[in-house]
Amino acid sequence: MSPTRVLMGVIGRPHGVRGLVRVQSFTAEPTDIAAYGPLWDEAAGRNFLLSVVTPGEMPVVRIDGVADREAAARLTGTKLYVERAVLPETEEDEYYLADLVGCEAVDVSGAPVGRVAAVHDHGAGAFLEIPREAGPALLLPFTRAAVPVVDLAARRVTVAPPAEEIVPPSAEGSGEGAAA
Numbered sequence: 333m334s335p336t337r338v339l340m341g342v343i344g345r346p347h348g349v350r351g352l353v354r355v356q357s358f359t360a361e362p363t364d365i366a367a368y369g370p371l372w373d374e375a376a377g378r379n380f381l382l383s384v385v386t387p388g389e390m391p392v393v394r395i396d397g398v399a400d401r402e403a404a405a406r407l408t409g410t411k412l413y414v415e416r417a418v419l420p421e422t423e424e425d426e427y428y429l430a431d432l433v434g435c436e437a438v439d440v441s442g443a444p445v446g447r448v449a450a451v452h453d454h455g456a457g458a459f460l461e462i463p464r465e466a467g468p469a470l471l472l473p474f475t476r477a478a479v480p481v482v483d484l485a486a487r488r489v490t491v492a493p494p495a496e497e498i499v500p501p502s503a504e505g506s507g508e509g510a511a512a
Contacts, residue, residue, distance in 0.1 A: 337372065337413040338430045341365045343380075346404035347392045353404045354390045355382070355412070358453075363387045368419075371412035380412060427484050429458055429474070436488045437462045437470075440480070445470065445491055462491070 344354035357365040363384045365371070370379035386392035398404050419428065429451040437445040437460070446462040451474065453459070458474040472478050472493055481490035 336416050338416050338419060338428055339411055340368060340371055340414050341412045343395075343407045343410040343412065344390060345408055346401045349401045351398040351400050351404045352385055352392050352394055353398075353407065355393050356390055362389055363391050365391070365412070366393060368414045371414055374411050374413070380410075382412075427482065429453070431484055432460065432482070432489060434487065435482075435484070437491050438488060440490060440492050445493075448489065460489070460491075 340359060341355050341357040344356055346352065347354055355362075355365055357363070359365050366382040366384045370381050372379050381396040382393045383396075384391045384393050395404075395407070398407065416428075416430070422428065432448050432451050435448045437448055439445055446464050448460050449463050449469070450461040451458055452461060460470075460472045460474055460479065462470040462472060464470055470491075470493060472491055478493065479489055479491055481488075483489070
């Protein structure tokens with residue numbers, strides 16, 4: 333089952349004193365963030381209607397009902413979501429990253445690894461979070477090498493995690509050892 337909401341952007345810092353804000357947009361064209369109608373916060377309790385004032389990589393937008401810098405500042409960091417049903421259907425072999433959440437993860441031999449709990453992207457590329465029964469969650473870069481097969485029809489991804497290395501603490505960073 334696909335999630336019902338997809339993250340479209342994050343409200344950034346205020347711009348000026350009249351309630352404008354910068355928005356980090358995750359749409360193909362950054363200004364398209366205003367084209368999806370109302371966007372919802374994480375709890376889906378509030379909705380926001382945006383209009384682009386200044387286009388750019390981080391467009392400056394006006395949010396209906398926000399008229400001053402203090403109100404804009406209180407929204408900094410608010411994640412903006414759209415209902416999945418509003419988004420266009422994907423082509424064959426295309427999908428939204430949010431569609432991967434809940435997929436079963438198996439290794440290249442078919443052995444179960446876990447389920448995709450989240451897809452994170454902090455700017456350097458997306459990665460999958462897959463909790464495991466033993467040990468910490470597997471954080472896997474979302475690349476063709478690490479995730480060679482995505483089968484949304486079967487709700488399964490095949491993963492090829494790199495070999496894990498346990499790096500022992502070194503004397504260098506501990507304050508012990510020889511002085512330079």
